[in-house]
Amino acid sequence: MSLLEGVPRRGLWLLALLLALLAAFPVFASGYLLAVGFLILYFAFVGQAWNVMMGFAGQLSLGHSLYVGLGAYAAAALYVHFGISPWIGLGASIAVCALAGAAIGFLAFRFGVSGVYFAILTIAFAEFARIGFDHFAWVRGSSGLFLPVANYTENDLWNLRGSPVMFYYLMLALTAGAFVLCHALLRSRMGYYWLAIRESPEAAQALGVNVFRCKMVAVVISAAMTSLAGVMFAFYYNNLFPEQIFHVSRSIELILGPIIGGIGTLFGPIVGAFLLTGLAEGLRELMLQLGIDVPGVKQVFYGLCLLAVVVFLPDGVWPPIARRLRLVRKS
Amino acid sequence: MPVEIYLNVAASGLLTGLVYGLMALGLSVIFGVVRVVNFAHGEMMTLAMYLTLVLFSALKLDPLILMVPVAAVLFVLGYLLQRGLINPFINRPEHSQFMLLVAVALVLVNVQLIVFGPDAQGIRTSYSFDSFQLGALIVDASKVYAAGAALVVAGALFAFFRWTLLGKSIRACADNYHGALVVGLDVKRLYALTFGIGSACVGAAGAMLMAVTDVTPTIGPSYTLLAFVIVITGGLGSMPGALLGGLLIGLTEALGGVLFTPSAKSMFAFGLLVLVLLFRPQGILGRKAA
Numbered sequence: 001m002s003l004l005e006g007v008p009r010r011g012l013w014l015l016a017l018l019l020a021l022l023a024a025f026p027v028f029a030s031g032y033l034l035a036v037g038f039l040i041l042y043f044a045f046v047g048q049a050w051n052v053m054m055g056f057a058g059q060l061s062l063g064h065s066l067y068v069g070l071g072a073y074a075a076a077a078l079y080v081h082f083g084i085s086p087w088i089g090l091g092a093s094i095a096v097c098a099l100a101g102a103a104i105g106f107l108a109f110r111f112g113v114s115g116v117y118f119a120i121l122t123i124a125f126a127e128f129a130r131i132g133f134d135h136f137a138w139v140r141g142s143s144g145l146f147l148p149v150a151n152y153t154e155n156d157l158w159n160l161r162g163s164p165v166m167f168y169y170l171m172l173a174l175t176a177g178a179f180v181l182c183h184a185l186l187r188s189r190m191g192y193y194w195l196a197i198r199e200s201p202e203a204a205q206a207l208g209v210n211v212f213r214c215k216m217v218a219v220v221i222s223a224a225m226t227s228l229a230g231v232m233f234a235f236y237y238n239n240l241f242p243e244q245i246f247h248v249s250r251s252i253e254l255i256l257g258p259i260i261g262g263i264g265t266l267f268g269p270i271v272g273a274f275l276l277t278g279l280a281e282g283l284r285e286l287m288l289q290l291g292i293d294v295p296g297v298k299q300v301f302y303g304l305c306l307l308a309v310v311v312f313l314p315d316g317v318w319p320p321i322a323r324r325l326r327l328v329r330k331s
Numbered sequence: 332m333p334v335e336i337y338l339n340v341a342a343s344g345l346l347t348g349l350v351y352g353l354m355a356l357g358l359s360v361i362f363g364v365v366r367v368v369n370f371a372h373g374e375m376m377t378l379a380m381y382l383t384l385v386l387f388s389a390l391k392l393d394p395l396i397l398m399v400p401v402a403a404v405l406f407v408l409g410y411l412l413q414r415g416l417i418n419p420f421i422n423r424p425e426h427s428q429f430m431l432l433v434a435v436a437l438v439l440v441n442v443q444l445i446v447f448g449p450d451a452q453g454i455r456t457s458y459s460f461d462s463f464q465l466g467a468l469i470v471d472a473s474k475v476y477a478a479g480a481a482l483v484v485a486g487a488l489f490a491f492f493r494w495t496l497l498g499k500s501i502r503a504c505a506d507n508y509h510g511a512l513v514v515g516l517d518v519k520r521l522y523a524l525t526f527g528i529g530s531a532c533v534g535a536a537g538a539m540l541m542a543v544t545d546v547t548p549t550i551g552p553s554y555t556l557l558a559f560v561i562v563i564t565g566g567l568g569s570m571p572g573a574l575l576g577g578l579l580i581g582l583t584e585a586l587g588g589v590l591f592t593p594s595a596k597s598m599f600a601f602g603l604l605v606l607v608l609l610f611r612p613q614g615i616l617g618r619k620a621a
Contacts, residue, residue: 060426107609115425116368120559121608124601127556131598142594248552252433259430296444296548303437310430311416314423 003184011327022172026165034164038236040277041171042229047257047269048178049225054255055264056182056191057218058198060115063122065250066129067097067223071230072240076147077139079159079235086160086235093227100125101223105216114201123248130246139240147238160235167236174228175270182266185221194218198264249299256302260309262316271318276305335467340585342470346478348581350539352574353481354554355561356488357532363568364505364525367417368425370432373554374439375530379405379537380546381447387454387541394454394542395480402534409530413523421522436555443548453545477539484535485574488528492570501525505568553597560604566617575616579603 004012025037046068053059074096075089104125108118134142155162160170185191193214196204205211234240244250261272280298287297309316358372369375382401383394390397416435420428461472492498504511504521511518557580562568565576580600587599607614 054426060429107605111609111612113608113612116429117563117608117612119426119429120563121605123556124560124604124608128598128601128605131595131601135592135595248556252437263426294445295449296441299441300438300445303434303441306430306434306437310427310434311419314427 003180003187008327010325014325014327019176023169026168034168036277036281038164038168038171039281040273041168041175042232043254043257043273043277044270045171045175045178046226046229046254047261047273048175048182048266049222049229050255051258051264051269052182052185052225053218053222055258055268056186056198057194057215058201059215059218060119061122061219061222062119062248062251062255063124063126064222064226064254065246065248066100066122066126067226068230068233068250068254069126069129069133069240069242069245070096070100071227072234072245073133073139073145073230074227075231076145076234076240080145080147081138085158086231087158090228090231093231094224097223097227097230098220101219102216105219109212109215123251126246126248126251130242133242133246136242142242144239144241146240147235149238164236167232171232174232178225179266179270181225186266190214190217253302256306258316260305260317262318265316265318265322267322268316268318271321272316275317276302279305337586337589338467339469340589341582342468343474344581344583344585345578346470346474346581347543347585348578349478349481349574350536350543350577351557351561351581352577353485353539354533354536355558355565355577356485356570356573357529357536358558359562359565359568359570359573360488360532361526361529362562363570364501365413365417365421365522367421367428367526368432369526369529370429370555371436371439372533372558373556374436374443374551375405375408375533376537376540376554376558377443377546377548377551378408378439379534380541381443382534383538383541384452384454384546393456394538395476398480398484398535398538401538402531405534405537406527406531408527410523410527412530413526414519417526418519418522436552440548440551443551447548449547449549451545451547454541456542459542471543473542477543480539481536484532485570488532489570491528497524501528557597557600560600563604563614564607566614569614569616572614572616576614579615 022037022041026034029037046064050061050064053061071090071093074093075086078084078089078092079086104122108114108121113121133139139145155166157166160167193204193209196207196209197211197214201211204214230245233245257272257276258269259272260276261268261270280301283301284298287293313320354372354376358369361367361369379401382404383397386392386397386400387394412435417428417431420431456473458472458476462469463472463475492502500511500516501521501524503514503516504518504525508518511521561576561580562573563576564579565572565574580603583599583603584596588596591599611617
């Protein structure tokens with residue numbers, strides 16, 4: 001099949017091994033470790049979604065918390081108010097986020113807003129939503145939207161009520177799906193257009209690529225993917241606060257993984273999520289053991305990681321590893 | 332509500348706006364010359380505010396006098412930051428620079444959180460509760476002093492860039508990087524000086540703002556955003572634009588606060604930013620980007 005064409009054999013074996021390990025993880029792990037596993041997969045997934053925009057099409061978004069939040073609120077509000085299953089609700093989430101992405105993209109790309117200006121525009125929209133949702137009474141404003149919680153004896157997949165193991169496997173499926181989708185996207189005609197635009201919008205335009213349309217497609221796909229992460233977030237954590245979910249620090253948190261892993265690579269977001277979440281939780285555990293309880297240490301650690309990667313490994317952690325594993329041809 | 336309330340609120344918004352304008356002026360100067368967007372701007376602002384707080388409790392001096400040492404410390408910090416960390420990134424892609432400063436911001440805000448704790452802290456001067464009355468208009472004395480100081484500092488900065496040799500050579504770097512190199516300017520040093528000057532603006536603004544409002548570490552990112560909103564509205568790289576943007580945003584936030592609810596006030600600033608970005612991306616006083 002064309003999807004596997006040109007993928008080195010050892011790469012496939014390693015991928016299968018990774019998938020098997022992740023699938024077997026809940027057998028060994030429980031409670032806290034499983035929650036960490038979920039978090040890693042969650043960040044791998046949103047990182048992958050963000051990567052479509054930044055890594056492929058070269059559009060820096062610093063407001064992806066907007067799509068997480070909108071997706072989360074759409075599905076959760078439909079469930080809380082009308083008892084609509086999240087599987088139907090996620091249709092609404094995708095629609096809302098795709099629309100929001102399209103609107104922002106349309107406004108920005110039409111008027112040639114790009115680079116840092118575009119990044120700040122995305123923050124502005126996320127902040128706008130944060131404050132707006134604080135005063136949005138239908139979803140309880142700043143006092144937060146809570147999903148009904150009970151002790152579930154069995155998993156209700158249809159209403160996404162159940163054990164962490166169920167959420168873990170759902171997130172794993174989503175992450176795997178996103179990986180395959182991004183792999184396919186990169187090999188599509190659109191994928192090549194994106195890379196051309198990322199490297200030089202002017203040159204791409206001169207070659208007859210419809211730059212505006214391609215950027216729009218990237219924003220819409222990225223936003224729609226991110227909305228799914230929002231749905232998972234809402235039903236996993238069961239509470240939503242505008243102050244938390246739309247906050248800029250959330251947007252920054254979710255882009256750290258792909259940046260540390262390697263922007264524009266398929267494995268970057270996954271490796272980055274593993275490294276960052278793994279190290280951060282390890283640090284937390286260490287602090288707990290040492291009896292130090294100071295807020296902010298995790299973020300300082302994030303900051304220093306980001307600093308080290310940007311300064312010493314501008315392409316991210318993954319590309320050198322990939323070369324070492326001989327997964328890419330030397331260029 | 333009577334008209335006087337709106338007038339009072341507008342006046343107070345404009346005065347605070349001038350201090351915001353000075354903060355944004357720092358961002359604008361840095362961007363205009365070094366072409367790096369200082370994403371850690373608001374975090375430097377809160378750092379300056381905490382410095383003022385510490386110095387105030389130690390020396391019991393007026394924040395408007397403390398402005399001088401605070402600005403000096405921030406100048407050194409900015410100089411070193413540019414020299415040590417940012418300079419190698421000058422020719423890197425835009426997003427790479429952005430990430431670097433996001434990392435600096437993350438570290439700064441959380442180190443402040445660890446050192447000073449999450450609670451809001453403020454200082455009280457002898458004139459904290461004084462006010463001036465002008466007809467129906469009643470304005471806080473501390474706001475008037477802070478705005479006056481902001482104007483003085485901004486004026487000094489204009490004069491520096493207009494008439495001193497150093498200011499002229501910095502402007503030369505901004506206008507033509509290669510040209511500046513050719514005529515023998517030490518661009519690296521001038522960039523570091525510019526970053527220092529921009530940071531000193533933030534330092535001065537932080538000390539002034541401390542006389543008017545409280546500080547928490549987590550407010551840093553909001554100040555960064557506010558500074559961005561102001562300079563983009565006024566025109567990134569334009570010095571009068573930054574002050575004008577500060578006035579506009581101060582006014583918008585203040586009026587938004589009374590007309591709707593105070594907690595929704597920054598929504599109006601962001602709304603204004605969106606409008607400006609869409610219809611005049613170079614900002615009100617900005618030059619068309621090349």
